[in-house]
Amino acid sequence: MIRYSPSEAAEKSGFSLDTLRYYEKIGLLADIDRTSGGRRVFSDDDLGWLSLLRCLRDTGMPIARMCRFAELARAGADTVAERTGLLEEHARGVEAQLELLLRQQRNLNDKIAFYRRQLAA
Amino acid sequence: MIRYSPSEAAEKSGFSLDTLRYYEKIGLLADIDRTSGGRRVFSDDDLGWLSLLRCLRDTGMPIARMCRFAELARAGADTVAERTGLLEEHARGVEAQLELLLRQQRNLNDKIAFYRRQLAA
DNA sequence: CAACTACCTGGAGCGCGCTCCAGGTCAAGT
DNA sequence: ACTTGACCTGGAGCGCGCTCCAGGTAGTTG
Numbered sequence: 001m002i003r004y005s006p007s008e009a010a011e012k013s014g015f016s017l018d019t020l021r022y023y024e025k026i027g028l029l030a031d032i033d034r035t036s037g038g039r040r041v042f043s044d045d046d047l048g049w050l051s052l053l054r055c056l057r058d059t060g061m062p063i064a065r066m067c068r069f070a071e072l073a074r075a076g077a078d079t080v081a082e083r084t085g086l087l088e089e090h091a092r093g094v095e096a097q098l099e100l101l102l103r104q105q106r107n108l109n110d111k112i113a114f115y116r117r118q119l120a121a
Numbered sequence: 122m123i124r125y126s127p128s129e130a131a132e133k134s135g136f137s138l139d140t141l142r143y144y145e146k147i148g149l150l151a152d153i154d155r156t157s158g159g160r161r162v163f164s165d166d167d168l169g170w171l172s173l174l175r176c177l178r179d180t181g182m183p184i185a186r187m188c189r190f191a192e193l194a195r196a197g198a199d200t201v202a203e204r205t206g207l208l209e210e211h212a213r214g215v216e217a218q219l220e221l222l223l224r225q226q227r228n229l230n231d232k233i234a235f236y237r238r239q240l241a242a
Numbered sequence: 243c244a245a246c247t248a249c250c251t252g253g254a255g256c257g258c259g260c261t262c263c264a265g266g267t268c269a270a271g272t
Numbered sequence: 273a274c275t276t277g278a279c280c281t282g283g284a285g286c287g288c289g290c291t292c293c294a295g296g297t298a299g300t301t302g
Contacts, residue, residue, distance in 0.1 A: 005278080098219075139292075
């Protein structure tokens, strides 16, 4: 049962220390263990949860929705269906996001090609 | 020489009226024509420029960099090399963005698959 | 020509997601 | 025992990109 300091958790998760504290404050991170002196101690499970949060953030899920998801996760196994639905809906958004990004990437590359032809002339 | 009202420009570009005015104020949109009464009139060129702005925004370029790009564009043809460089650098960022998004999309789909298996059991 | 809607300006305000700060506490090294 | 650096809390502040508002004007419609 490996246990991680706040700075290790920050490094491994890619969130800043301040962000980890903020996430705990707003309920995205529950039941983080503490030393007798009050310092946070992160477990492997916590890091796993953080990497899911990282995934959701990187794919553009708003904090409020992540809080909803976290709330469901805390509520236990009978929310699995709802959580699945939430992630599926998010996944559809991610798909749309990707399509837009790919389309605009093509436009961008076309524009660059156009500029390059201008430079060549 | 088709000319568009502000609301037409908004609809075609996907920016709000307020955003169009804001962009003009900060120098992203220069020399927008006006009626004698002071209303904006957008040309096809303006809409073309707006669609480039749309592309840059959709791919995550910060406003400040777009302003830099706009400044170069206003300066004329001898900034083409610099503009090309700016877009190329941005394109590299877009590529990285896409890779991250695709990676996290896979993680998300894995998570969904995991939940679905839980639901099936 | 009256009414109505679209548009104008300058400037304030907002929502998001952190980020920073002051003033302190804890714990590891020497 | 002392120093040092990581960590703590509560709360303020920030940067971005708009968005909204008040108070007024333009121009189209019946």
